[in-house]
Amino acid sequence: MGERRLDDADVVMAIGVISGTSMDGIDVAVVRTDGDLVVEPGAGLTLPYPDDVRAALVGLVAEAERALTEPLADLEQAVTDAHIAAIETFMAHAGIDRRAVSLIGLHGQTVYHRPDLRFTRQLGFGAEVARRLGIDTVNRFRHADVEAGGEGAPFAPLYHRALASGLAQPLMVLNLGGVANVTYLDGDTAIAFDSGPASALLDDFVMRRRGVAYDRDGALAASGRVDEGLVAAFMENPFFARTPPKSLDRNDFHRRAAGVEALSDADGAATLAAFTVESVAASLRHVPAPPARWLVTGGGRHNAHLMGRLRARLGVAVEPVEAVGWHGDFLEAEAFAYLAVRARRGLPLSLPTTTGVPHPMPGGELHRAG
Structure with a gap:
């Protein structure tokens, strides 16, 4: 897409990982992209949550207001462990050398989303993912948008625009x-x-x-x-x-x-x-x-x-x-790989016409591996 070549220096390999609101599994996918016009989706894989983790998440979502005030440290650690395991399994399955991966986009697991309260919560420790995998990691994609008065969702439109x-x-x-x-x-x-x-x-x-x-x-x-x-x-x-x-x-x-x-x-x-x-x-x-x-x-x-x-x-x-020719099972995981690259470049992740944020809004928090 566009006039840039895939061997340009600003094109990198990024992995995106997300578990959606249905909590039916953890989706992992890889994209080569510059976070702008160049988009080359690669492999994807869905891994199930361990049964006990999914059961705990289902229980939390049934009483989602708990996410406003409770630390949920043990559950967030379990979600983080499951995401790290999913990424490692995916890289082994796809034959990807982790040294070739520049960035991970960790969306995590949404457990409560209340933009009217300027609150959104996705479980997953970005700093720990970066440390344990040795790959720079971006998380908390939605927070700046919500804090600025945006809806914080949906967050894939800029990726849809690039693909389409x-x-x-x-x-x-x-x-x-x-x-x-x-x-x-x-x-x-x-x-x-x-x-x-x-x-x-x-x-x-x-x-x-x-x-x-x-x-x-x-x-x-x-x-x-x-x-x-x-x-x-x-x-x-x-x-x-x-x-x-x-x-x-x-x-x-x-x-x-x-x-x-x-x-x-x-x-x-x-x-x-x-x-x-x-x-x-x-x-x-x-x-x-x-x-x-x-x-x-x-x-x-x-x-x-x-x-x-x-x-x-x-x-x-x-x-x-x-x-x-799009990968329907992995489109959102791909989107957060793409958005991670945009986040690192300081480009907007959301627009007034996509989330109602007051102006094109950068976001995400970058955690360095080192």
Whole structure:
């Protein structure tokens, strides 16, 4: 991309690592980049959390306000250990010599995100990662943004913009993770915001009802009947009319969607899937022009029922990001590798149109290996 060559001195190898709000694993990926126009994604790998660590995180997220005041030192150490192990496993799996890696972008595990309180918390000790791996590490990507009054999310839009520079636009990138977020791209314009619920509501519902982690291929939802009245009631939430930028915590809609508890397993799953689709469609109120194409990343792109409903509702091409050669399972990990390089160069990580921050905002904290 751009006119620079990949052997330029400012192009480096960076590794990004993140565990999303669904907490289904730790994603690690490598990118060769200058943090600007040059982007060459490489290998990626997902490693599970140890069972006890995931259970502790699930317990914390159920009482997320604890993250405001509790030190959580033991849990943060366990998360850090798991991330270091994941990076080491990834480098061995991909045949990467750690001496060739210039930088690690450690997003860590989000456990509470409340920009209205100017508070966000991601677990993971950046200084310890740098020391133990011997590689400079950037963490705390979101904090400067939130402290300046931004939403602190979503944080991948500048990476989406770099990847999409050669694609027909306007284009919408939809990330169906624990929550859903969108990036609208048209030339230099990048508009981004959280659009509503996604996998977190569905996953937690089927875990309560069926004891399984998620609705594989959307089969349960596909077998049920949507309660249109409930979906309409859910969509009356003022969040959807709010002008972006705007962001959500993983659990923001759980209490508000409690009406599904009176439904059968299948009907509840169908109704929550329909709610996600309607909230995605509502995002079109907040972009300058309807895109002719949606590219979908995040675990939700594997849900055949959800993807089918999105195509029917949006009436245009809705495709997994693999359709344009992107790595859907590792896009966010790649993004934080890219953002780590931007952070080290002092370049903005977020914009007024992506998080509502007052001006293009650098961020991240750099920890030297030595």
